Amino acid sequence: MSSITPGRGFSLGAGWRRRHQLWGLICAIPTLAFVAVFFLTPLGLVARMSLSSWTLLTGYRALNFPKNFVSVWNSPLLWPAVVFTIEYTVLATVLLIALGLGMALLAQETGRWVGALRTIFLLPVALGLASASLLFWGFYSPSIGPISPMLEAAGVIHQPISFLETPTKALLSTTFLVVWKFAGLYMLILLVGLQSIPHDLYEASALDGASRGQIFRHITLPLLRPSLALALILCVTGSLLAFDQFYILTKGGPDNATVTVVQLIYREAFQRQNLGASAAISVVVLFALLALNALQFRLLRDPERS
Numbered sequence: 001m002s003s004i005t006p007g008r009g010f011s012l013g014a015g016w017r018r019r020h021q022l023w024g025l026i027c028a029i030p031t032l033a034f035v036a037v038f039f040l041t042p043l044g045l046v047a048r049m050s051l052s053s054w055t056l057l058t059g060y061r062a063l064n065f066p067k068n069f070v071s072v073w074n075s076p077l078l079w080p081a082v083v084f085t086i087e088y089t090v091l092a093t094v095l096l097i098a099l100g101l102g103m104a105l106l107a108q109e110t111g112r113w114v115g116a117l118r119t120i121f122l123l124p125v126a127l128g129l130a131s132a133s134l135l136f137w138g139f140y141s142p143s144i145g146p147i148s149p150m151l152e153a154a155g156v157i158h159q160p161i162s163f164l165e166t167p168t169k170a171l172l173s174t175t176f177l178v179v180w181k182f183a184g185l186y187m188l189i190l191l192v193g194l195q196s197i198p199h200d201l202y203e204a205s206a207l208d209g210a211s212r213g214q215i216f217r218h219i220t221l222p223l224l225r226p227s228l229a230l231a232l233i234l235c236v237t238g239s240l241l242a243f244d245q246f247y248i249l250t251k252g253g254p255d256n257a258t259v260t261v262v263q264l265i266y267r268e269a270f271q272r273q274n275l276g277a278s279a280a281i282s283v284v285v286l287f288a289l290l291a292l293n294a295l296q297f298r299l300l301r302d303p304e305r306s
Contacts, residue, residue, distance in 0.1 A: 067276075
């Protein structure tokens with residue numbers, strides 16, 4: 001009877017692992033190439049732009065660090081844009097997470113109506129944000145929108161409502177659009193988390209006499225932490241990078257009161273044609289998002305895994 005020596009077996013196992021790693025590397029090459037071409041290369045170009053005098057028409061001129069960052073810091077629109085973006089992010093995040101969780105709790109129930117309810121909740125998600133913004137621009141318009149004529153016909157109002165004429169109205173109207181559009185997405189994320197919680201825990205808690213509120217606080221929320229963390233990170237990041245809805249609905253008005261940070265990047269690049277300053281803002285926003293996401297991961301990670 002033949003036998004395999006320990007050295008021979010080790011050699012075969014090491015060779016198999018090397019071939020396995022080689023095939024893994026080969027399969028990863030398309031993804032690595034995609035990341036290099038469409039992420040790392042543009043990122044390097046933006047970093048170079050932020051350190052240079054670079055205009056939209058003439059291109060690269062010369063290095064001018066730190067002139068771009070100083071001009072951005074002294075911009076009269078920067079800090080109002082930062083404050084407004086933070087206000088919008090807080091408002092949108094609270095409403096989306098709260099409404100998404102409520103919708104997920106409804107959608108996890110059993111019944112014949114649950115399928116139709118989930119479909120209704122998810123329908124706005126299928127619509128593009130730019131298309132949804134144009135749709136709501138028509139709804140909000142005092143001249144062509146259907147809201148004011150219906151209220152006037154009912155005698156509720158005596159003149160058309162302008163939903164975007166003041167900063168507060170513009171903020172609330174745009175936030176309503178975003179909540180309508182994305183609440184179903186966060187419902188789906190949280191619904192997946194809810195359905196991953198073992199039902200036996202709910203039954204055992206009910207047998208022990210725990211109320212619905214106690215079950216929600218001590219079982220549902222702690223076990224829903226990973227899904228809540230994902231939803232919160234996506235919501236905060238998406239809100240800080242808001243552009244389409246404000247560009248279409250308000251154009252940054254009235255009186256530049258609804259200019260977001262990304263709109264400021266757009267203005268520097270395509271209106272003032274200063275790609276260097278635009279890239280400088282982009283680099284600052286990138287590092288701010290990285291720091292914020294790292295902080296959120298640290299605060300929301302499972303304490304048992306830390």
